[in-house]
Amino acid sequence: MLYYRLMKKYGLFSGVMCAILFAGSIFNNSITAYADSAEDRVLAHKEITVESNAISDWPQGPIIGAESAILLEANTGTVLYEKNIHAKEYPASTTKILTTLIATEMCSLDEIVTFEHDDIFGIPRDSNNIALDVGESLTVEECLNAILIRSANEVCYGLARHISGSWDEFADLMNKRAKELGCTDSNFANPNGLPDENHYTSAHDLAMIGKAFFANQMLCDITLSPMLVIHSSDRQPDEIMDANKMSIIPGGSYSYDHLVGVKTGYTDISRYSIVSCAEHDGLKLICVILNDETPNQYEDTISLFNYGFSNFEKIYIADTDSKYIIDSGKTFYSGNDIFGSSKDILSMDPKAFIILPAGVSPDRITESIFYESEDPNVAAVIKYSYNSTTVGEIPVLFSSEDASYSFDPKNSELPETEDDVIYVNVVKILIYTGIGVAAIVLVILLIKLIQSYQFSTKNNRRNWRRDKLFKRRSRGPAPTSSRLSQKNSTRRARKRSRSYKGNNKDLRF
16 A cells, blocks of 8 residues: 555656665665674674663663663653663654654644645655655544654654644754753754754653653554554545554564553664653553664663563652651651641652662662752652662642742751751641630530539529528517417417326326
């Protein structure tokens, strides 16, 4: 199908010759490289120092034939393997991971990209393409598939012009985005990686771009597709079909089980390059191989993945570091927090982890805290190191938008004495104080109510007698006539009693 479109594009004779030259150039280049200098280049590259192998008590990584290589743990940013990672290299088609990443960030998948003359004829005839004609159109989604599976260079040009208006303006956008992603060694001059002395990058920078690219599930899935299929439509008349030739994908001759995504590249100058990602046992590893020989680029990639998964493990900070917030019952600098409530001001993710060589005790890590951050929600960043090598960093976050705290930006490390540090949540203290006062008042009122009820029921009779006596006393002494009458009555009663006893004194029983 591709040869048919070449003949359609360039004419029968030209199309056949182009296809022959294209196949011949690949064959000749490969044979020439191997016969003349490929082995020498590999041997020279193996002499380059692997910097990570010089780290004390660090697992020894493999000696590979690439001029530059890096193995990075994506979640923590920990560099597990480092070889010449800041060296200037030509990225070839690995450039396209940045091009497609920008496209997903700035376009909807159903946008229509129409190809112009310069897009079609601005690429070398023997470079990768899908033989589009001037005026034909693809959706952005179809463009992404053509770029990542077939590495179509004319599609890169058309998509770049669609996004920015021109290739040069898109190159400016690429460089700006690269810096945002943490690149320090790159300058991108085109969207497809065709040879240009001003178009270069490094293993480190491609790993930084790869962190964002491999976080996009759609882009990863496209790279693993075994076949490019673009159906005919009223925008372009042909069925475009071609196989994915990246040998490390499922079903390939170097298939790797844990692969997440991949993009390869090649030019005569750059040689063979590959940027890939694999995930296993909770580790997400990004591997970049630059300036290698085939099939070493696949063998070296698999070797580095196996090295990473076999020799490193993740350690949860919550299980190891008692100085900081590690669960709901502890706080940032909890040992010095007299109120035990600082968690509402500062917090750390209990799922945060670092990477250590397998079997290394967490007691051997050191921490440094830094207070400068462009993120307004980040109060500080704690960086963890093992033998002077960064193994992860954890942000200390403000727990809510209302919380505020000031740090001295002049400080760059933890205080020498932790006893000098106390973090207090003033708002929460005031709330708890108010609740406590309200509870005390409520208890007092309740006690008063109970006492009032109990004493009023038990003392009713005593109170009645007391009130009666008070009333009697308040009336004063009885009148004299009444008192005389009472005495006379008493005398008469006593006399009757004596008379009754005298009359019956002889009675016996």
